[in-house]
Amino acid sequence: MPTQERFQGNYIQWLGSEFKKINLVAAMIWFFGIGFQTALLVTNPITWQAIITYLATVVGLGCTVYMMVGAPINGLLGLISVFGFVTVNLFAHHWWSVIDQLIFACAIDIPLMMKWRTWGEDFGAKVRKLHLKGWMVTIAAILVEWIILFQVARILKDSQPAVDSLVLSFGATASVLCVMHVSNTYTLWLAEDVVNVVLWFYALKDGYSPSALPMLVSTLMYTATAVYGQFFSIWHKAGNANSEVAKA
Numbered sequence: 001m002p003t004q005e006r007f008q009g010n011y012i013q014w015l016g017s018e019f020k021k022i023n024l025v026a027a028m029i030w031f032f033g034i035g036f037q038t039a040l041l042v043t044n045p046i047t048w049q050a051i052i053t054y055l056a057t058v059v060g061l062g063c064t065v066y067m068m069v070g071a072p073i074n075g076l077l078g079l080i081s082v083f084g085f086v087t088v089n090l091f092a093h094h095w096w097s098v099i100d101q102l103i104f105a106c107a108i109d110i111p112l113m114m115k116w117r118t119w120g121e122d123f124g125a126k127v128r129k130l131h132l133k134g135w136m137v138t139i140a141a142i143l144v145e146w147i148i149l150f151q152v153a154r155i156l157k158d159s160q161p162a163v164d165s166l167v168l169s170f171g172a173t174a175s176v177l178c179v180m181h182v183s184n185t186y187t188l189w190l191a192e193d194v195v196n197v198v199l200w201f202y203a204l205k206d207g208y209s210p211s212a213l214p215m216l217v218s219t220l221m222y223t224a225t226a227v228y229g230q231f232f233s234i235w236h237k238a239g240n241a242n243s244e245v246a247k248a
Contacts, residue, residue, distance in 0.1 A: 011116065014116055014117070015073065015076075018066070018071050018072065018073035019073065021066070021069055021070075021071040021073075022065065022066065022069060022071070023069055025228060025232075026065035026066070026068060026069050026225070026228075027065075029061070029065055029221060029224050029225055029228075030061055030062055030065045032221070033057070033058065033061040033217070033218070033221040034058050034061075036217055036221075037054055037057050037058055037214055037217065037218070038054075040054075040213060040214050040217065041054045041214075047210070049087075049088070049091065049210055049211060050210070050211070050214075052084045052087050052088065053084065053088050053211040053214050053215065054214065055081075055084055056081045056083070056084020056085050056087075056088060057081075057084075057214055057215065057217070057218035059077050059080050059081040059084070060077070060078070060081030060084070060085060060218065060222075061218060061221050061222065061225070062074075062077045062081075063077035063078035063081055064221075064222055064225040064226075065225055067225075067229070068186075068225050068226075068228050068229040072112045072115075072116055073116075074109075074112065075108060075109040075110070075111070075112025075113045075116070076109070076112070076113055078104065078105065078108065078109040078112075079105055079109040079110065079113065082101045082102070082104065082105045082109065085097075085101045086098050086101050086102065088209070088211045088215060089101065091209065091211070092159055092203055092208065092209035092211065092212075093157070093158060093159040093208070094158065094159060094160065094164045094167075094199065095153065095156050095158050095164065096149055096153060096158065096164045096165050096167055096168035097164055097167050097168070097196075097199070099168055099172075100167055100168045100171035100172060103168075103171065103172050103175050104171065104175050107175040107176065107178070107179050108175055108178055108179065111179070127181045127182070127183050128180075128181060128182055128183070129182065129183050129184060130177075130182055130184040134182075134184075135184075138173060138177070138184075138188075141173055142169045142170060142173050142188075143169075145165075145168070145169040145172065145173070146165055146166055146169040149165035149168055149169060150162055150165040150166075152165075153165045159203070159206075159208055159209075160199055160202055160203075163195060163198055163199045163202070164199060166195050167192055167195050167196055167199060170188050170189075170191050170192035170195060171188075171189075171192045173188055174188035174189045174192060186226055186229035186230040187230060189222075189226045189229070190223065190226035190227060190229075190230050193219055193222045193223040193226050194223060196219040196222070197216065197219045197220060197223065199219075200212055200215045200216040200219055201216060203215070203216075204216055
């Protein structure tokens with residue numbers, strides 16, 4: 001797995017080099033998402049909440065496509081999108097989704113912005129893969145988190161306590177694995193995205209959030225990036241390569 005050298009230029013030059021790292025699949029997903037979200041924006045009443053949702057979904061999708069190609073600029077894009085997603089989830093009374101966004105920002109986005117010059121160093125060598133024992137611990141942690149968060153969500157009158165608490169259980173655990181450079185984080189993000197699709201489907205069905213449709217479309221796009229990340233990304237390749245080396 002090739003390693004990435006420490007970037008030697010300034011921050012503006014780094015931004016330019018990072019934006020160029022997008023590949024064809026990532027670009028297709030992002031531009032399709034932008035087009036779809038733009039169509040939803042202009043064909044519905046344009047309110048301040050609609051604009052915030054639009055910006056959050058467009059920038060947030062950019063974060064995920066750059067993450068799946070292993071580009072640290074996803075930290076900057078993710079942090080920008082967090083403000084919008086927190087606002088949208090607050091108005092939808094998805095309390096645990098708000099916390100999930102804040103955890104993601106603190107665990108991944110902010111550290112990536114602080115280590116923009118060095119984060120990619122030896123990326124391939126640092127990525128590893130969970131095996132049976134690691135999966136057992138991970139699954140047990142998610143189940144315990146879900147049980148506890150569900151009970152609290154009911155007390156806080158979350159709009160979808162069972163589903164929203166599962167979003168945070170998967171999301172928080174995935175963020176921890178990402179910090180540890182574990183490639184299986186995409187398995188959990190894929191699971192979280194599927195749960196998010198359910199969350200926003202019910203928000204659309206029950207009509208308690210004007211942002212439900214664009215958020216549902218956004219989560220479907222996120223699911224596409226997670227599928228790519230799970231099976232084809234630099235994370236997947238590095239994890240498999242290092243796993244084979246460990247066995248040798």
